Amino acid sequence: MTHETLASYANVSLYSAMVVLTLSMLGYAVYLAGLLPARDAAVESADAQDRELVAAGGGTVSSDASSDGAASPTPTDSEVPLRARKAGGVAQTLAILGTLLLFASAALRGASVERWPLGNMFEFGVASALFTMVVFVVWGLRRDLRWLGIFVVAPVLVLLGLANTVWYTEAAELMPSLKSIWLVIHVTVATISVGLFAVGFVVALLYLAKDRFGESRGVLRAVPDSRTLERLAYSLHIIAFPLWTFTLIAGAIWARQAWGSYWNWDPKEVWTFIIWVVYAAYMHARVTRGWRRQSATWIAVAGFACIIVNYSIVNMYFVGMHSYSGL
Amino acid sequence: MSLSTQPADPRRDEGIAQPKLGTLGLLRFAWRQLTSMRTALFLLLLLAVAALPGSIFPQRSIDAVRTTDWIARHESAGPILDRLGFFEVYASPWFAAIYLLLLVSLVGCVLPRSKVHWRAMRSQPPRAPKRLERLAAHESVTLDGSPDAVLADVRAALTSRRFRTHSHDDSTVSAEKGYLKETGNLFFHLALIGVILGMAWGHLMGWKGDVIIPVGQTFANTAARFDTLSPGPLVDTANFEPFAMKLTRFDAVFETDVKGQGQFGSPRDFTAYVDFTKEPGAKVEKKVIRVNGPLETGGGTAFLLGNGYAPRLTVKDADGKVTYSEVTPFLAQDNLYTSVGAVKVAGAGPVGKQLGFAGLFLPTAVLDEQGPRSVFPDALEPALALSAFEGTLFPGGRPQSVYSLDTAEMTQLKNKEGTDLLRIWLTPGQTYTLPGGQGSITFDGVERFAGISIRSDPGKEVTLVSALVALLGLLLSLTIRRRRVFVRVAPADDEGRTVVSIGGLAKDDDEGMGEQLEDILTRLKERRT
Numbered sequence: 001m002t003h004e005t006l007a008s009y010a011n012v013s014l015y016s017a018m019v020v021l022t023l024s025m026l027g028y029a030v031y032l033a034g035l036l037p038a039r040d041a042a043v044e045s046a047d048a049q050d051r052e053l054v055a056a057g058g059g060t061v062s063s064d065a066s067s068d069g070a071a072s073p074t075p076t077d078s079e080v081p082l083r084a085r086k087a088g089g090v091a092q093t094l095a096i097l098g099t100l101l102l103f104a105s106a107a108l109r110g111a112s113v114e115r116w117p118l119g120n121m122f123e124f125g126v127a128s129a130l131f132t133m134v135v136f137v138v139w140g141l142r143r144d145l146r147w148l149g150i151f152v153v154a155p156v157l158v159l160l161g162l163a164n165t166v167w168y169t170e171a172a173e174l175m176p177s178l179k180s181i182w183l184v185i186h187v188t189v190a191t192i193s194v195g196l197f198a199v200g201f202v203v204a205l206l207y208l209a210k211d212r213f214g215e216s217r218g219v220l221r222a223v224p225d226s227r228t229l230e231r232l233a234y235s236l237h238i239i240a241f242p243l244w245t246f247t248l249i250a251g252a253i254w255a256r257q258a259w260g261s262y263w264n265w266d267p268k269e270v271w272t273f274i275i276w277v278v279y280a281a282y283m284h285a286r287v288t289r290g291w292r293r294q295s296a297t298w299i300a301v302a303g304f305a306c307i308i309v310n311y312s313i314v315n316m317y318f319v320g321m322h323s324y325s326g327l
Numbered sequence: 328m329s330l331s332t333q334p335a336d337p338r339r340d341e342g343i344a345q346p347k348l349g350t351l352g353l354l355r356f357a358w359r360q361l362t363s364m365r366t367a368l369f370l371l372l373l374l375a376v377a378a379l380p381g382s383i384f385p386q387r388s389i390d391a392v393r394t395t396d397w398i399a400r401h402e403s404a405g406p407i408l409d410r411l412g413f414f415e416v417y418a419s420p421w422f423a424a425i426y427l428l429l430l431v432s433l434v435g436c437v438l439p440r441s442k443v444h445w446r447a448m449r450s451q452p453p454r455a456p457k458r459l460e461r462l463a464a465h466e467s468v469t470l471d472g473s474p475d476a477v478l479a480d481v482r483a484a485l486t487s488r489r490f491r492t493h494s495h496d497d498s499t500v501s502a503e504k505g506y507l508k509e510t511g512n513l514f515f516h517l518a519l520i521g522v523i524l525g526m527a528w529g530h531l532m533g534w535k536g537d538v539i540i541p542v543g544q545t546f547a548n549t550a551a552r553f554d555t556l557s558p559g560p561l562v563d564t565a566n567f568e569p570f571a572m573k574l575t576r577f578d579a580v581f582e583t584d585v586k587g588q589g590q591f592g593s594p595r596d597f598t599a600y601v602d603f604t605k606e607p608g609a610k611v612e613k614k615v616i617r618v619n620g621p622l623e624t625g626g627g628t629a630f631l632l633g634n635g636y637a638p639r640l641t642v643k644d645a646d647g648k649v650t651y652s653e654v655t656p657f658l659a660q661d662n663l664y665t666s667v668g669a670v671k672v673a674g675a676g677p678v679g680k681q682l683g684f685a686g687l688f689l690p691t692a693v694l695d696e697q698g699p700r701s702v703f704p705d706a707l708e709p710a711l712a713l714s715a716f717e718g719t720l721f722p723g724g725r726p727q728s729v730y731s732l733d734t735a736e737m738t739q740l741k742n743k744e745g746t747d748l749l750r751i752w753l754t755p756g757q758t759y760t761l762p763g764g765q766g767s768i769t770f771d772g773v774e775r776f777a778g779i780s781i782r783s784d785p786g787k788e789v790t791l792v793s794a795l796v797a798l799l800g801l802l803l804s805l806t807i808r809r810r811r812v813f814v815r816v817a818p819a820d821d822e823g824r825t826v827v828s829i830g831g832l833a834k835d836d837d838e839g840m841g842e843q844l845e846d847i848l849t850r851l852k853e854r855r856t
């Protein structure tokens with residue numbers, strides 16, 4: 001197969017992924033819509049139970065258990081309407097399919113140019129979308145994340161749309177300074193951690209929204225209680241943070257090989273460092289007495305804002321040695 | 328600071344009740360403030376903010392020309408920002424103040440914590456609390472066997488789960504594990520100090536020098552031979568390693584395929600072939616320097632950071648005597664290698680009658696209504712576009728760039744008719760005879776040059792190892808859980824059975840504590856059957 005054919009297959013694969021992910025997003029939306037009444041019912045029955053117990057002088061119910069019950073009345077699967085459950089299942093399958101298609105697209109693109117497909121902004125965009133989906137799908141195999149689906153798939157689609165329109169670059173060979181095994185190591189790990197940070201960011205936002213607007217407001221009723229959300233966000237960040245640290249170290253090793261010095265205060269380096277410092281501050285804030293979890297989580301949100309700036313503005317407008325956007 | 332798994336030090340509160348602090352007290356107060364988590368957190372956020380301007384404004388150390396240009400274009404803001412250090416952010420006092428305070432705060436926090444942790448590691452887990460059922464995770468089972476026998480198995484079960492155990496009395500076991508969490512955390516923070524020390528050492532003892540070597544020429548590693556040299560404050564520039572390298576060939580490959588926006592003419596591969604001699608008289612080794620493939624020279628590392636063209640030029644006087652014959656590097660200004668350079672013929676005549684040429688080298692030249700320009704970076708149709716000057720080349724002996732003429736005391740030559748300024752257009756092999764018996768200039772051919780940067784950073788290994796230790800410490804501190812488990816046994820009401828109460832105490836949120844207790848109980852039951 002010629003390189004051009006492979007490149008066009010890569011694009012077909014990418015478009016298919018976008019169609020599949022759009023359907024997946026719709027499925028998640030239907031699931032959430034079905035989950036809401038079920039959750040309300042669960043809350044009501046939990047309240048009713050509480051009242052009965054109280055009426056019967058049930059001092060045995062510890063305060064802990066009842067507040068937990070009210071905050072997170074997880075309806076068992078059988079209480080969710082069949083149609084919603086079906087939609088959720090289909091959405092989950094489509095999310096996996098979409099992820100595989102994204103993977104195929106990146107692999108075909110790599111094959112068409114005979115190099116690692118992380119050489120320009122379009123390819124970064126696709127890879128970030130891919131790894132965000134991988135994080136979500138793999139995590140989803142371990143716990144029920146159907147409530148999170150729409151909040152992850154929708155931004156991923158936006159990212160893919162941007163990559164396809166604004167950042168699209170024809171498949172091409174790389175400039176000499178990018179031809180290194182460190183491209184594979186440094187950029188891949190960076191993109192994986194961005195995927196983790198992205199999912200962590202979504203969960204963090206849900207936590208902050210839930211904390212701000214109350215546990216049982218609107219669509220927020222369908223997501224877990226704020227305590228759980230906060231913990232989930234943190235656990236994603238503590239996986240991503242060491243990976244980001246590694247990205248920083250690997251980048252420094254590569255910089256020394258390619259540019260002669262491991263640290264050059266290049267804008268991209270500076271932003272990678274800023275992101276690292278901001279997330280480090282998040283981890284510190286979370287264990288600092290006198291700092292509320294909400295404030296700490298805001299720092300994590302700021303961290304992801306920095307990632308977005310690093311990905312877009314720094315790539316496209318700041319003059320530096322990392323100017324490989326391909327635009 | 329940070330992620331501490333140590334219990335808060337109760338002594339921190341002492342002294343608060345004292346009505347008068349005194350000087351010493353005030354210092355202690357300041358020290359406590361500085362080393363507190365809140366301050367560390369504030370400094371961290373401040374560091375992130377302070378690093379920002381360096382990515383927005385051009386930095387003098389990275390691109391001096393662009394910096395000067397920026398200041399000139401912003402007449403009012405430029406000089407003010409310059410005075411505030413915005414063009415030298417990472418060397419500015421305020422940036423240094425932040426990271427030094429952070430460093431002090433880090434040391435002031437980590438050292439006492441190390442001491443506390445050292446003691447904790449050598450001491451036994453604390454006595455079990457009176458009422459285990461008050462702990463967040465707790466359970467109680469009744470097993471066959473005497474309390475003593477059960478307790479022995481409890482200890483074994485805990486040990487098999489890597490708990491450190493200790494009995495303060497006959498009916499309890501206290502156990503603890505996950506000390507590595509705090510160890511990792513401390514190593515992470517101490518290693519950050521190592522990173523900074525490595526950087527400082529590299530700054531003091533390291534050096535970098537840039538040199539342009541045209542094909543066929545030899546570079547010997549002495550301080551004087553570099554075009555620019557920036558040694559660290561403690562570097563002895565008289566004692567560089569005496570290696571030499573001759574550039575025998577330079578290959579450049581550019582994209583010729585017309586595909587993709589902005590890809591045509593993009594660089595694809597650069598390779599410098601050198602004959603390397605480790606020291607005078609040593610055997611010649613054939614070596615290759617590539618982008619991403621530096622050459623270790625022993626006294627430093629040679630990186631290929633640039634390349635360009637060096638036309639071979641000969642200037643003769645009216646009598647045909649050669650006054651200049653040199654391979655003259657021209658510096659590339661853009662991706663198409665439109666290059667600028669100057670020819671300074673000091674021997675053309677007495678001061679005031681010296682000749683100078685300045686202009687462009689164009690690897691693939693086109694001359695049209697847009698003026699002379701290059702349309703492709705490879706040397707396919709090379710040409711020189713020059714202007715000629717007469718006068719004093721080095722007025723006042725001031726230092727000047729080799730790539731441009733200082734025309735302050737020079738006048739530009741005119742064409743034969745004297746109607747217009749003289750414009751010389753030369754392709755390889757051509758000679759141009761200057762009007763008015765000034766001699767001639769010949770473009771003999773063109774060579775490529777390699778821009779080699781030789782750098783030595785003796786601190787880089789310290790920095791790298793410290794960074795890796797920090798990463799390892801970070802992983803330990805984020806993945807390991809510090810857990811305490813207490814077990815109490817008591818004889819059950821029915822003879823020969825024992826009630827086992829178990830409770831777990833964890834730092835922070837620990838969803839897995841209940842599971843941990845289950846696991847221990849399962850192991851215990853296995854041992855009892």
